[in-house]
Each structure stands twice: as C-alpha cells, then as structure tokens.
Amino acid sequence: MSARIERRGRTLGVMVGSALLVGAAACGPDELRVNVPAEPVETINVPPDPRPVEEEAPAPDEDERPPRVNPGPTDDE
C-alpha cells in the first residue's frame, strides 16, 4: 500500500501507506508536547508544530548567540 497525497477538486485525499510500519515511535502516546504553553493545554487542543521541536534545545546562553542577520529592508516607499 503506497502513500499518496492528491488534490481532487474540493478534496485532499491523504493515503497513509504501510512502508512506515517499521521501528518504534520515540515516545509513548501519552507524552505531552513540550512546546505547549501550560495555561490552555487542559482545555484546548493545540496544533502540531511542523517545525523543528524545541524540546532538544540546549539551554541557551543569550550572550553566546550569534547576532541576528537582517535581510535589510528596501526603502522603496
């Protein structure tokens, strides 16, 4: 069974294949997401974050961060 994602008019068909049925997930299903602010979590489902997770972030030292690089605004007003 092959995975696929295809747009069919006003429908997005999402077929989950069986090739990924290998290995084990890295945590149990009941583990809370760590990037969820505490206050609303008990009453509201939060969206998944399809971004790099912050849970593995080292404790940063703000002084050691490289300075931000700005793309530079175009002053073409």
Added chain:
Amino acid sequence: MSGPSNEARGDAEALLTPTTTKLGSMHRNQVHRAPWPDFDAFDVARYDVELRRHAAWHWISRAQAEHGSVHQFSAVTHALTEARAPVELLGALARLLTDEVRHVELCARAAKAFYPEGDAAFFRWRTPRAPWPDAPSVDADRREESELRLRGWAARAILTACALGETLSEPMLEAIVLVATDPLPRACAEQILKDERFHGRFGFEALAVLVPTLDDAERDALQTQLSRALAGFERTTCGKVRVEDLAGRELEITAPEPGAPPNLGTLTEEEFAAIFYATLEARIFPALEPLGLDPMRAWAERGRFPAARREASAEARATTAD
C-alpha cells in the same frame, strides 16, 4: 518605545505594535503581500467564543512557530555567510527570512482577530529557542575545517527546518485552506502556503549544494540528524495518533458544504498525523534518497531519540520577551 510593558499588554500585541511611520512603510513594502487580509472585517459575533478561542490558540501557536523560523533561518544565514557559501544560496535564504516575518504577522493578527477577549497570559510569547546546538565558531588558523563544520551544521539545520518542516507544512496548509469556512483564515493560510512551497524546494536544492561538500563524518551526522528530527516531528505533530492507527487508510479532507459547522482554519489531530505520515513516504523520503541519505533507516531508528527528560521543559524555561 514607551508605554505599558510587554507583559502588561500581552507579548503578541507588543510584537504587533507600530513603531515609526517610515519603519512601518519599509516593513509593509518588504513583508506585506497583496491582497493583505482585512483583519478588522472578521465578524466576531458570527462565532461561538469557544470556537474562536480554540482557533486563536491554533493560530497563535503557529505564529510562535513561524517566529522560531525567523530565528532559525537567521542563524543559518549567519553560519553560511561565515562559511563563505555561494551568494545564490544566501540570496534564496534571505527570502525565507522575509517570508517568515510575514507568517508571524499573519498568524498573530489572525489570532488576535479571532479572540479579542484574550488576555496577556493567553497571548504570552515564548522566547524562540533553536532546536539544535549553536553553530560552531570559526578558527582563523583552521579556516577550511571550520567552514566544513559550518556547512555540516547548516546542512543539518536546513534538512530539519526546510526539507522536513517546510515540506510537511505545505499539505497541512493546503488542508487548512480547504476546511476553513471563513475568508480570513483561508486568506492567511493561502498566503503562507505560497511561501511554504518555495521553502521546501529551497531545502532540497540547498542540500544538493551542501551535501557533496561534506566529509564522511558530516554525512554520518546528517543521517543521524534525520533520525532525530523524524522522532521529534512525529512527537509534536501526531500527538496520540500512531502510524499503526492509519496505515492502509485514506482520509478525505473535504471542503465543507454550505451549512456545515464553522471552521476557522483548524485540523484534527488525526488529519495532521495522516498528512505527516503520507507526506514523509510520498514526498520527502523519495527526495532525500538522491542526496545519499537513507530515510527508511533513519525512520526505523527514530526510537533511539526519545524526548529529552528535563527538570523543567523548554517551555517552562523560556522567558517572555521584555
């Protein structure tokens, strides 16, 4: 700036606060894209408060993820500049920065429009944290090796943030555009979707430039990062849904018929999980193989990377901007 502190106003509001006339003009010229959504036109009275609060939570969470992308891509730009990477790579990457600023504003303004009752605590803003160690520093006496390590670091970041993260975002936003019943969330998602297509493609193109310049140790580190990132994304994207729950099934995410319950641009956990698993197998893994990576081995080994156990979570450690 003067006036109430960020904490008193709510951090999201502080981020959206106007600065000067000229800065505002520069920002809009650079970041806004026509047609810019009319946030003031959102009719709060049409929707139940719990629906709006739920949607606002989704959108403010996405805003913070987008803010994290600004933070990450600026660091990657910095590292690749120190590595003296080709200007075409830097130029394309610079666009990602601008796009992510646009996404922060779109998502934060949508959240505020949906739930104007939200207090400062609801819209509290986390300090962005990179999900990887800082880039290695340059040793002037060993510049070639330093640049190799910087390229390896950047490749791992781009693999995670762009090739995986941005490529996963694309069908998720496509689904959000489909299910949204209100023009405001649909317009915001459509704008972001246009950019995510570019960002995912950038990831694979950038890796095609960087990976051939890496040595065996850096390529091994990239393969390991793939496994670690897959574990992390599965945890944060799929919640309680596992691939075993969905394998062999097709979900149809359909635009609502007239009269259907309102949706302000939110998906269910099962829909997010299905998109995650299907996108990995159908779109991402086939694109990683030509780079010399072994995505199926990385996937099979993802159990080696459980969530970090800490006395305090990353969120609890994070402080709000001040």
